[in-house]
Every structure is written in structure tokens, then in C-alpha cells.
Amino acid sequence: MDLADRYINNESVKRMLQSDQVALAGKTVVLFTKDGGQHNNLHDMQCMWYELASDESYFRHGDFGRALEKFIAVEKHYADITEDQFDFHSYCLRKIKPRAYVGKLKFKDWLHSHAYFHKVAAGAIRLLQLI
DSSP, X not given: OOTTOHHHHHHHHHHHHHTTOHHHHXXXXXXXXXXXXXXXXXXXXXXXXXXXXXXXXXXXXXXXXXXXXXXXXXXXXXXXXXXXXXXXXXXXXXXTOHXXXXXXXXXXXXXXXXXXXXXXXXXXXXXHXXX
16 A cells, blocks of 8 residues: 555545454554554544444444444544634634634534534434443
8 A cells, every 4th residue: 555645545444444344444544643553643633534434343343332432532523623612702703803703603503414423423322222
């Protein structure tokens, strides 16, 4: 694999997770993080596609604990995004940026209708029904 081509590498990691090769996908995806080898970087970068694909794989294998852990991690990203928006209120008012402020308010309306949030909610409900 060409380590410089992130698109092809990300697609190969997605396919590995679809075929339930979680360990191999985990080793492959960390090649593209800054420190090269830490899954914490993926969480810090809010790499939701990886967390969602890996939790679906864990769910298919019946590893409900890890699947729930990943679902909670993605939900935490949305909570962090919502919390970070509070700082933006004072920034926009202080810098007198009405266009950015209106865009932020529209983003807030859209945030919880994102496809990833729907996947997390549906997966967590499905998982909690089994437990």
C-alpha cells in the first residue's frame, strides 16, 4: 500500500471492517495518524467513520461491550461539538460577525440530523434491546 494515498488506504480500512477484520483494520488505520500507532489520535480527531464501522463489526461478532464503547465515543463527539458552540456565541458577539453567527445557528439545527448521529442512535438502540 502507498502510505501517501490516504483515500485508498481509508477505503481499504473500511473494507477490512466490513469483512470483520477489526484487528488488521486497526493496525492499518493507525499508519496514517500523526504519531503512527495510537488509537487515541483517531478519537481526538473525531474520526467517526472508523468508530462507526468498527462498532458495527464488533456488534456483528457479538462483542457488545466494545460496540457500546464505540457508540458512546461517537455520541461524545456530538456532545463536544454542541458544547464547543457555546464558546462561539461570545466570540461572534465580541468580533461582530453576524454572518458567521447565523451560520452557526443553522449548523446547530442541522447537527443532530446528520447521518452519523442517526447511525449511532439506531445502533445504540439495537444494542440496548439485545442486552
